[in-house]
Amino acid sequence: MTPEKWKRIIMAFFGVITTGFCIGAFQKANLGADPFTCFVTGIASLFHSTYSVFYLIVTGALLIGVFFVERHYIGIATLINLFFTGTAADFMYKLLDRYFPEPSMPLRIGMMLFGIFGTCFAASIYFTADLGVSAYDAVSLIAAYKYKVTAFRVCRIMSDSVCVIVGFLCHVTIGVGTVITALFMGPVVQWCNTHIAEPFLYGGKKPEAADNQQAI
Secondary structure, eight states: OOHHHHHHHHHHHHHHHHHHHHHHHHHHHTSOOOHHHHHHHHHHHHTTOOHHHHHHHHHHHHHHHHHHHHGGGOSHHHHHHHHHHHHHHHHHHHHHHHHOSSOOHHHHHHHHHHHHHHHHHHHHHHHHTTSOOOHHHHHHHHHHHTSOOSOHHHHHHHHHHHHHHHHHHTTOOOOHHHHHHHHHHHHHHHHHIIIIIHHHHHTTOOOGGGGGSSOO
């Protein structure tokens, strides 16, 4: 296995696990769920079911769609995401809850910011690794790079905004963290990709072929 392949695997694992940690911090902050969580929670409420049940249903349906439209986005990182993100999120939430059972508002804001910007950084790392992404992440990537709808950052804002609107219509509580994530995640991920993830992977010399990959 080449050094670059090992680097991609490490980036994928690091990115997914870090995403889980950030989700746990986001949940502990309790200042608004991320857009996809809003969407799933809202749909689950329509059917009087639980989040966990409809997370599997929605994610499974998206994975099937991604498999037939652009299976390139399904890979080892997709599996790591499926099996480790929730575990990492639960671990971080319990850790924060143990040491900060009743965090002050400034601390909650700090957790929220860590969750938002940490998720953007982590997403950039595992997107650029090009070993698969989560089903929801693939939606924006396919729209941007396969169908050329518009730039990735705009596609991400659009998909996040749709999720927030659906959640709001289904009476899910929308917080400041939800709005910030919906509006700024795409642009921040793209910035991290250009200035951090790609230079790390390619040593500052990005191959021309990489422009055709799913990296943002």
